[in-house]
Amino acid sequence: MDDPSAPKPFAPEPFAPEPGRAERLAPGLRRVLAPNPSPMTFRGTNSYILGEGEVTVIDPGPASRPHLAALLAALAPGERVSRIIVTHSHLDHSALSRPLAEATGAPVLAFGDSRAGRRADLAALDGLGGGEGVDAGFAPDETLADGARIEGEGWTLTALHTPGHMGNHLCFAWSGLGPDAGALFTGDHVMGWASSMVSPPDGDLGAFMASLDRLAARPEQRLFPAHGAPVPDGPGRIAALAAHRRARAARLLDVLSRGPATPAALARAIYTDTPPALLPAATRNVLAHLIDLADHSLAAPDGPLAAEALWRRV
Numbered sequence: 001m002d003d004p005s006a007p008k009p010f011a012p013e014p015f016a017p018e019p020g021r022a023e024r025l026a027p028g029l030r031r032v033l034a035p036n037p038s039p040m041t042f043r044g045t046n047s048y049i050l051g052e053g054e055v056t057v058i059d060p061g062p063a064s065r066p067h068l069a070a071l072l073a074a075l076a077p078g079e080r081v082s083r084i085i086v087t088h089s090h091l092d093h094s095a096l097s098r099p100l101a102e103a104t105g106a107p108v109l110a111f112g113d114s115r116a117g118r119r120a121d122l123a124a125l126d127g128l129g130g131g132e133g134v135d136a137g138f139a140p141d142e143t144l145a146d147g148a149r150i151e152g153e154g155w156t157l158t159a160l161h162t163p164g165h166m167g168n169h170l171c172f173a174w175s176g177l178g179p180d181a182g183a184l185f186t187g188d189h190v191m192g193w194a195s196s197m198v199s200p201p202d203g204d205l206g207a208f209m210a211s212l213d214r215l216a217a218r219p220e221q222r223l224f225p226a227h228g229a230p231v232p233d234g235p236g237r238i239a240a241l242a243a244h245r246r247a248r249a250a251r252l253l254d255v256l257s258r259g260p261a262t263p264a265a266l267a268r269a270i271y272t273d274t275p276p277a278l279l280p281a282a283t284r285n286v287l288a289h290l291i292d293l294a295d296h297s298l299a300a301p302d303g304p305l306a307a308e309a310l311w312r313r314v
Contacts, residue, residue, distance in 0.1 A: 012193035013229035019044055020066060022074035025230065026183075028052055028155060028176070032074050034061035036092055039278075040133075042193045042227045045092045048185065049074055050174070051152040054082040057106075058172070058185055059226050063095035071100060083150070085157075086110040087187030087226060088169040089138035097138075107141035109150075110168060111159075114138050114202070117167030122201035122291070124305050128284070134166075134202055144170060152176075162189045162215065164208025165196045171211075173220060183222040184234060190215065192228025195241055199284040205245070205292040212242050245289075252289050253313060256299060260312035263287040 017023055019035040030049040037044050047067070048058040055075065061067050075081070081104040086094045089110065097108045111117060114134050144150075146161035155176025162171045165188045172185040188196050189211060198205050216238045223231035231237045248270075255261065255269050267274075267282040274282055290311050293299035301309035 013231070015043060015192065015229035017043070020070035022049070022070075025224070029224075030074060031224075032067070032070050034064060034067045034092070036062045036064065036067075040197070041092050042191075044227075046224070046226050046228075047071060048224060050157070051155060052076075053079055054152060055079055056083050056085060056150065056152060056157070057081055057100065058085045059087055059093045059187065060084055060096040060100045062092045063099070068096055068099055068103065071096075072103065080104070081106040082152075084108045085144075085150070085170075085172070086138070086140065087171070087185070088166040089114045089135040090166060090188070091133035091135045093187070093226060094135045094138045097140075101141070109142045109144050110138070110140035111145075111161060111170050112140065112143050112168050114166075114168065116143075117161065117163045117169075118202060119167070119204050119207075122204070122305070125201040125287075125307060128199075128201065128307050157185075160184075160214065160218075162187075162211035164204055164206075164211045165189055165198060166202050167204070167207075169211075171215065173218065174224075182220045183224055184215065184218065184220045185225075186215070186223045186231075186234075187226045190223055190225060190231070190234070190238055190241060192223070192225040192231050194228075195244055197281065197285065198288040199281075200288050200291060203284075203288055205288040206295050208288075209242065209245060209292075212238055212245075216242070249289055249293060252286065252293065253298060256311065256313035260302065260310045262308055262310055263290060264308070266290075266311070 017033045019033045022030045022032050032047045034045040045061040047061045050056045084106050144159040148159040150157040158173040160171045162169050174183050198208050223234040263286045264283045267286045271282045301311050
């Protein structure tokens with residue numbers, strides 16, 4: 001999901017596919033756009049169908065009967081869904097996984113449930129909410145550990161645990177078919193249109209930056225994100241996202257140098273052009289940065305960690 005309050009760190013590629021229509025992006029790879037456009041999802045969620053014959057669906061998408069029908073209709077005669085992979089359990093990615101599993105008999109694979117990989121020390125922020133759309137009841141049939149390999153006919157996926165946007169977030173390195181062999185499926189960690197929302201307690205900015213570093217060290221160039229167009233220059237996009245976050249942190253420290261403030265007050269000071277309806281999202285993003293600054297001993301709350309705590313520069 002997008003951080004809708006943030007200035008965009010790059011110009012997105014043109015992207016206006018028809019929802020529900022299968023489009024072939026590369027040999028062995030089809031995309032079906034879900035009909036769930038919003039300020040948080042751009043045109044909607046990209047569901048990918050990988051392989052031929054025995055296929056794998058990556059990010060089945062939101063609870064939408066038309067999208068379920070579109071995914072099934074995208075299969076060629078005789079094709080069968082052999083597995084369903086969920087990059088992370090936000091509702092716009094995972095909610096359709098169980099209906100699709102029931103329709104096809106395929107198991108659902110993910111890193112874990114919606115609390116898997118989450119920082120235990122952020123439990124004080126439980127209930128913060130904020131519209132991230134966590135699929136609280138999500139439970140995969142099989143879990144995928146970091147480095148797990150999934151093989152199809154002529155291709156391989158390697159699971160990369162990339163927490164930050166959410167603790168159970170996975171990206172996948174794809175090798176095998178066609179000229180796009182060597183691409184990454186990046187879920188919401190690196191998107192094709194904007195920076196990602198990082199909202200505690202499910203989001204963790206320090207983990208997000210470490211996961212960006214991990215992706216930056218990979219050899220793959222092309223990215224297939226869960227929102228927006230394919231990214232041809234993956235390393236460039238990743239570098240732009242990291243620079244964007246570092247600039248945000250520097251701006252927060254600058255404001256805090258003038259005196260202590262709450263996350264909400266900091267959001268109002270920094271996001272001066274943001275519509276009031278988006279300030280709560282901006283506030284959660286600021287909180288994620290403050291927690292990361294505290295991890296680096298650069299800022300600290302007065303008292304226990306809380307959504308409305310007063311923060312000061314250390």
